[in-house]
Amino acid sequence: MKRLGPGLILALVVGFAFLYLPILALVAYSFNASRLVTVWGGFSTHWYGSLLSNQPLLDAAWLSVRLAFVSATLAAGLGTLAALALVRHGRFQGRLLFSGMVLAPLVMPEVITGLSLLLLFVAADVERGFWTVTIAHATFGLGFACIVVQARLAGFDRSLEEAARDLGATPLVTFWTVTLPLIWPAVAAAWMLAFTLSLDDLVIASFTTGPGATTLPMRLYSAIRLGVSPEINAACTLMIGAVALAVISASLLLKRRQVAGS
Amino acid sequence: MRKASPGSLRRAFQPWDDTNAKPIIEFRGVTKRFGAVTAVCDVSLSLYPREFFALLGPSGCGKTTLMRMLAGFETPDEGQILLDGVDITAVPPHLRPVNMMFQSYALFPHLSVADNIAYGLKREGLPRAEIARRVEEMLALVKLDGLGRRKPDQLSGGQRQRVALARALAKRPKLLLLDEPMAALDRKLREATQFELMDLQSKLGTTFMVVTHDQDEAMTMSDRMAVMDQGRLVQIGPPDVIYEAPANRYVAEFVGDINILEGRVASIEGDLVKVETGITGTVELDEERPTLAIGAPVLIGLRPEKIELSHDEPAGDLNKVAGEIWDIGYLGDVTMVQVMVGGDQGQLLKVALTNRTRRAARPFAWEDQVWLSWDVEAGLVLPP
Numbered sequence A: 001m002k003r004l005g006p007g008l009i010l011a012l013v014v015g016f017a018f019l020y021l022p023i024l025a026l027v028a029y030s031f032n033a034s035r036l037v038t039v040w041g042g043f044s045t046h047w048y049g050s051l052l053s054n055q056p057l058l059d060a061a062w063l064s065v066r067l068a069f070v071s072a073t074l075a076a077g078l079g080t081l082a083a084l085a086l087v088r089h090g091r092f093q094g095r096l097l098f099s100g101m102v103l104a105p106l107v108m109p110e111v112i113t114g115l116s117l118l119l120l121f122v123a124a125d126v127e128r129g130f131w132t133v134t135i136a137h138a139t140f141g142l143g144f145a146c147i148v149v150q151a152r153l154a155g156f157d158r159s160l161e162e163a164a165r166d167l168g169a170t171p172l173v174t175f176w177t178v179t180l181p182l183i184w185p186a187v188a189a190a191w192m193l194a195f196t197l198s199l200d201d202l203v204i205a206s207f208t209t210g211p212g213a214t215t216l217p218m219r220l221y222s223a224i225r226l227g228v229s230p231e232i233n234a235a236c237t238l239m240i241g242a243v244a245l246a247v248i249s250a251s252l253l254l255k256r257r258q259v260a261g262s
Numbered sequence B: 001m002r003k004a005s006p007g008s009l010r011r012a013f014q015p016w017d018d019t020n021a022k023p024i025i026e027f028r029g030v031t032k033r034f035g036a037v038t039a040v041c042d043v044s045l046s047l048y049p050r051e052f053f054a055l056l057g058p059s060g061c062g063k064t065t066l067m068r069m070l071a072g073f074e075t076p077d078e079g080q081i082l083l084d085g086v087d088i089t090a091v092p093p094h095l096r097p098v099n100m101m102f103q104s105y106a107l108f109p110h111l112s113v114a115d116n117i118a119y120g121l122k123r124e125g126l127p128r129a130e131i132a133r134r135v136e137e138m139l140a141l142v143k144l145d146g147l148g149r150r151k152p153d154q155l156s157g158g159q160r161q162r163v164a165l166a167r168a169l170a171k172r173p174k175l176l177l178l179d180e181p182m183a184a185l186d187r188k189l190r191e192a193t194q195f196e197l198m199d200l201q202s203k204l205g206t207t208f209m210v211v212t213h214d215q216d217e218a219m220t221m222s223d224r225m226a227v228m229d230q231g232r233l234v235q236i237g238p239p240d241v242i243y244e245a246p247a248n249r250y251v252a253e254f255v256g257d258i259n260i261l262e263g264r265v266a267s268i269e270g271d272l273v274k275v276e277t278g279i280t281g282t283v284e285l286d287e288e289r290p291t292l293a294i295g296a297p298v299l300i301g302l303r304p305e306k307i308e309l310s311h312d313e314p315a316g317d318l319n320k321v322a323g324e325i326w327d328i329g330y331l332g333d334v335t336m337v338q339v340m341v342g343g344d345q346g347q348l349l350k351v352a353l354t355n356r357t358r359r360a361a362r363p364f365a366w367e368d369q370v371w372l373s374w375d376v377e378a379g380l381v382l383p384p
Helices: A006-029 A046-052 A055-088 A095-107 A110-123 A130-154 A158-166 A171-199 A203-208 A216-224 A230-261 B007-012 B063-071 B113-123 B128-141 B157-169 B187-204 B215-221 B239-244 B249-254
Strands: B025-034 B037-047 B052-056 B078-083 B098-101 B175-179 B207-212 B224-229 B232-237 B259-269 B272-277 B281-286 B297-302 B308-310 B319-330 B334-341 B347-354 B369-374 B380-382
Touching: A006 A230, A046 A055, A046 A230, A055 A095, A055 A130, A055 A171, A055 A216, A055 A230, A095 A130, A110 A130, A110 A203, A130 A171, A130 A203, A158 A171, A158 B098, A171 A230, A203 A216, A216 A230, B025 B063, B037 B063, B037 B078, B037 B232, B052 B063, B052 B215, B063 B098, B063 B175, B063 B207, B098 B157, B113 B128, B113 B157, B128 B157, B157 B187, B187 B215, B207 B215, B215 B239, B224 B239, B224 B249, B232 B239, B232 B249, B249 B259, B249 B297, B249 B380, B259 B281, B259 B347, B272 B297, B281 B319, B319 B347, B334 B369
Parallel strands: B052 B207, B052 B224, B098 B175, B175 B207
Antiparallel strands: B025 B037, B025 B078, B224 B232, B259 B272, B259 B297, B272 B281, B297 B380, B308 B369, B319 B334, B319 B369, B334 B347
């Protein structure tokens, strides 16, 4: 192990402090007994209790979870299919265009994605709500899912699929019995990523949602405009916990993938 | 089985010479191109039931493509492939009664050994009990009893190869394809496995087609072999015919070691052909091929083990030439001696000496003046 000099350690500490102190403060103040956000009044789980009786916030959280679940499932499924097309079917006509289009939402500013989807929904006269946000989230989750699954497929020994075909499996049976069992950690990781992205998205959801479909980030954002309450700190802490759990599971799944692939 | 049987019995199996024998596999004018590259060019070939056939050639000669077309992974651009007289050119791989053992073995890493072997049987929809029985039978056949519950990554390379073999044989295919089956094994294991594979093949009576770049492997195992070069079949025949009567210079040089002398036909008296080479003078050959014309340029092929080496000029009616030893390569069982004939600007000829006795001092040394001699039946005439 190489030892770090004092200067480097200082830079590291400052860097991490900048990134994580605000989050730590938020978590700490969610356990604050005082109503005033900036004054420490002793330890309490009071705000978590009152959170449970805040019906609009709970509704928004439940909506966000359902929305994230559906859009992540769509994104992981479609992303896997897109990755299969890109890796398996060689240089088909329009491959570059296809891969560009799948991955574009990754680099597109969210405002533009949101606005263009809003214009589309308005033009198509689609009633905005749960499903429009789900479609929007699936659209950009798909790109991430595709990248994750593509990486797994690139290291996949094709002779395994040929062996399955040779032993009498149709292409579809080959996919279910050989391909999918071997790439599922990547598919699951892709799902987790898409779930997380959907859960904490504010911009695209704001553009594409309609009356009656307010997601948790939107509810929190609008609540903050009326002043930060410790209740919001508590809600955010729970969200951080959920997202951290998803990200850690995803990275564990991907690590497992590497072990299995080696 | 075959180990114990005398060579004469083995020679009795020659369905390719029987005009009534029906081939199990027939390639008819098969051509396959990848872009501008012609991987397989106008190949016509018949395999017969119970045959152990080897496809030999350097990498990139098209042998793997030929086999993949048989398995159904590639479609020929021209020509037909027939199995038992039925055109299977357009039949997808999962519907062909042909199974393949992959070079990488391609064992499913998420399945146990038993489930790997059962994979093809499950696709057939056989009843559970029958599958279990067949899996046990296969495990016993490849001597892996009791290892059914292991995962492929808990096996040695040799064991994995056996699982791959068992999996490919479990469906009782009409034809088993083996893609470089020994490539991943070390030398000792390879030899033992070759004989086991031959035993297995004669026990099961399945037609085997093995693709290999290793001539020893092809010659040891096969009843008949085909030598491929740049997408074409150059010669098809039993191993001894390929070795002793190669069709051309390519086959002669690819299979075994050979000295090639250039010359012109000087005279033909019955079976005795005299060829004038600039370097060794007149060489006499016992040649059955009647297509030679006087004055025509020909090549003489001379296997190193068929040349005698001596210090004194040999007596008798032999082909002989004097030379000087340039190099001696000791290989243990044989010693390869390189002899320069026809002066310093002449040609190096390889001579193989069998080391029959244990002796530290060898009879020949560098720069010795020696005589090479060989029988009239030793050399063969090749087209230029």
